[in-house]
Amino acid sequence: PGAKYKDPKQPLNTRVDDLLRRMTLAEKIGQMSQIDQENATADVISNYFIGSVLRGGGSVPAADAPPEAWVKMVEGIQRAALSTRLGIPVMFGIDAVHGHGYVYKATVFPHNVGLGCTRDPELAKKIGAAVALEVRATGIPFIFAPCLAVCRDPRWGRCYESFSEDPKLVQQMASIISGFQGEIPTGGWRGAPFIASQHNVAACAKHYVGDGGTASGINENNTVATFHELLGIHMPPYYNAIIQGVSTIMVSYSSWNGIKMHANRFLVTDFLKNKLRFRGFVISDWLGLDRITSPEHADYPLSIKLGILAGIDMVMIPYQYVEFRDDLMTLVQNGTIPMSRIDDAVRRILRVKFTLGLFENPYADTSLVGELGKQEHRDLAREAVRRSLVLLKNGKPGEKPLLPLPKKAHGGSILVAGSHADDLGSQCGGWTIKWQGMTGNNLTAGTTILDGIKSAVVPGTDVVFSENPDAGLIQQNRGRFDYAIVVVGEHPYAETSGDNLNLTIPAPGPAIIQNVCGSIKCVVVLVSGRPLVVEPYIGIIDALVAAWLPGTEGKGISDVLFGDYGFTGKLSRTWFRSVDQLPMNVGDAHYHPLFPFGFGLETKPS
Numbered sequence: 163p164g165a166k167y168k169d170p171k172q173p174l175n176t177r178v179d180d181l182l183r184r185m186t187l188a189e190k191i192g193q194m195s196q197i198d199q200e201n202a203t204a205d206v207i208s209n210y211f212i213g214s215v216l217r218g219g220g221s222v223p224a225a226d227a228p229p230e231a232w233v234k235m236v237e238g239i240q241r242a243a244l245s246t247r248l249g250i251p252v253m254f255g256i257d258a259v260h261g262h263g264y265v266y267k268a269t270v271f272p273h274n275v276g277l278g279c280t281r282d283p284e285l286a287k288k289i290g291a292a293v294a295l296e297v298r299a300t301g302i303p304f305i306f307a308p309c310l311a312v313c314r315d316p317r318w319g320r321c322y323e324s325f326s327e328d329p330k331l332v333q334q335m336a337s338i339i340s341g342f343q344g345e346i347p348t349g350g351w352r353g354a355p356f357i358a359s360q361h362n363v364a365a366c367a368k369h370y371v372g373d374g375g376t377a378s379g380i381n382e383n384n385t386v387a388t389f390h391e392l393l394g395i396h397m398p399p400y401y402n403a404i405i406q407g408v409s410t411i412m413v414s415y416s417s418w419n420g421i422k423m424h425a426n427r428f429l430v431t432d433f434l435k436n437k438l439r440f441r442g443f444v445i446s447d448w449l450g451l452d453r454i455t456s457p458e459h460a461d462y463p464l465s466i467k468l469g470i471l472a473g474i475d476m477v478m479i480p481y482q483y484v485e486f487r488d489d490l491m492t493l494v495q496n497g498t499i500p501m502s503r504i505d506d507a508v509r510r511i512l513r514v515k516f517t518l519g520l521f522e523n524p525y526a527d528t529s530l531v532g533e534l535g536k537q538e539h540r541d542l543a544r545e546a547v548r549r550s551l552v553l554l555k556n557g558k559p560g561e562k563p564l565l566p567l568p569k570k571a572h573g574g575s576i577l578v579a580g581s582h583a584d585d586l587g588s589q590c591g592g593w594t595i596k597w598q599g600m601t602g603n604n605l606t607a608g609t610t611i612l613d614g615i616k617s618a619v620v621p622g623t624d625v626v627f628s629e630n631p632d633a634g635l636i637q638q639n640r641g642r643f644d645y646a647i648v649v650v651g652e653h654p655y656a657e658t659s660g661d662n663l664n665l666t667i668p669a670p671g672p673a674i675i676q677n678v679c680g681s682i683k684c685v686v687v688l689v690s691g692r693p694l695v696v697e698p699y700i701g702i703i704d705a706l707v708a709a710w711l712p713g714t715e716g717k718g719i720s721d722v723l724f725g726d727y728g729f730t731g732k733l734s735r736t737w738f739r740s741v742d743q744l745p746m747n748v749g750d751a752h753y754h755p756l757f758p759f760g761f762g763l764e765t766k767p768s
């Protein structure tokens with residue numbers, strides 16, 4: 163009969179043990195190696211027994227590639243892996259962090275900071291399930307999501323990837339994992355990886371642990387906290403992730419009290435693997451081992467020794483696979499790293515691959531290509547946009563509310579102004595088509611906020627769009643407009659490029675607010691990854707809406723502005739008065755925000 167590990171009727175652990183004992187050290191190290199797709203040729207995959215490939219820095223099959231092209235690319239890599247002696251399938255991973263954002267015409271959902279404002283775990287699950295289908299449409303079974311950071315300082319460039327500053331709200335939204343992977347059966351199955359079907363994907367809870375607590379929000383920096391504070395603020399979401407059977411956990415670039423997380427055996431092995439009984443695999447971040455030293459890669463053998471002994475199982479190398487293999491081989495052969503550590507890593511990786519069904523289904527289910535960007539998913543994203551919006555002001559003191567806006571202007575025109583009114587890329591933010599995101603309207607398929615406004619007003623209504631209207635013109639024409647919608651905010655960024663100490667609305671946003679709102683009744687819609695400085699303008703603004711980074715479904719904003727739906731969102735983060743107050747989070751002794759955590763005005767559907 164064939165080898166036991168190839169028999170799906172065998173118990174999982176029997177398959178793992180049977181396969182492990184057949185593997186050479188080179189094959190084991192291969193399984194621990196994740197390389198970037200840019201160097202994943204058939205020869206490299208087969209000669210180095212590569213276990214995983216990611217789409218990382220910047221490669222796509224082609225510009226505007228359809229799902230079939232992604233399927234073909236992943237298939238080529240898989241065929242090479244299956245041609246090896248033991249035929250262990252490769253696991254392809256990608257950052258589907260707000261929908262399958264890297265893929266042309268995928269549905270792009272609101273980034274996590276906005277989803278947190280819905281406070282709806284069931285919505286999170288539905289989104290997870292939809293994203294899993296869009297990822298599977300491209301033949302990919304593994305995503306580096308969700309980010310479970312508890313962002314404690316909005317100056318951090320990754321704060322929009324965090325559901326909230328409040329660990330309990332992040333724990334609630336961690337239910338997105340049950341959408342990605344499928345709902346774990348009640349009872350039994352504690353801590354072991356769980357993937358329900360070929361319509362689900364292996365998820366990755368990241369970045370373990372305390373990524374959102376770095377000093378002054380400096381990316382990849384140091385989180386100063388007692389163990390009690392770490393457990394109280396940053397650890398809770400990982401309990402929820404493990405209970406849901408999360409398959410993988412990614413280690414943070416950051417340090418805890420000066421110790422690099424990628425070298426922290428106490429937290430990765432003693433606590434996560436032994437105390438919390440996490441049974442999936444732990445993956446490093448990109449060059450995470452290299453960055454244990456400064457300068458990075460200064461002593462790769464030392465980096466590998468510290469990272470692997472800390473408990474990292476799979477290494478996102480992503481290019482130095484020869485050096486990684488050679489150095490790790492040496493460290494095992496000279497006894498620095500025991501074979502038992504290697505076997506633990508490979509066992510965990512194989513457990514996830516068997517649970518994913520990769521041995522039985524190494525190739526894509528091409529019947530799913532139609533799931534990418536499906537209207538049903540776009541409708542779900544539009545609902546998420548509606549429910550993520552937070553109404554911070556509605557009418558000046560003593561004046562009647564401005565929202566919901568009338569769809570029919572009373573004789574006048576409607577002015578739409580601002581850099582973000584007609585910019586699909588900016589409303590999607592980072593991790594969209596490109597790592598850093600893009601501005602403009604031809605990056606993918608979607609509707610801008612302006613598109614939504616135009617389709618919401620009654621036909622014949624004059625909507626005037628001026629990205630950056632001249633102050634004089636506004637003055638002269640002020641009588642012409644019933645009201646104005648000013649859409650301004652941040653341009654796309656990701657990771658360190660988003661670190662920002664002043665958090666002011668980028669120019670020319672403030673000038674546009676002052677020019678327009680100084681003359682015309684205005685609602686300001688802020689497109690940003692986090693709270694920004696608004697206090698200087700709040701007096702001249704009639705209504706203020708936090709829209710966060712809504713993604714491709716811009717109609718979700720006009721749906722609520724014009725009253726088809728009411729505002730229901732509540733702040734997932736404290737809205738500071740001034741950056742001098744930061745960090746300032748709900749529960750702090752000194753807490754004098756402009757708008758507190760949980761704040762949000764409501765309107766009824768009109």
Ligand SMILES: OC[C@@H]1[C@@H](O)[C@H](O)[C@@H](O)c2nc(-c3ccccc3)cn21
Nearest residue numbers: 216217218219257306368447448657
């Ligand atoms: O894309 C893979 C992972 C992602 O999952 C992590 O959340 C994130 O920290 C990350 N940064 C880089 C990355 C950083 C600098 C240059 C090139 C790539 C790569 N990655």
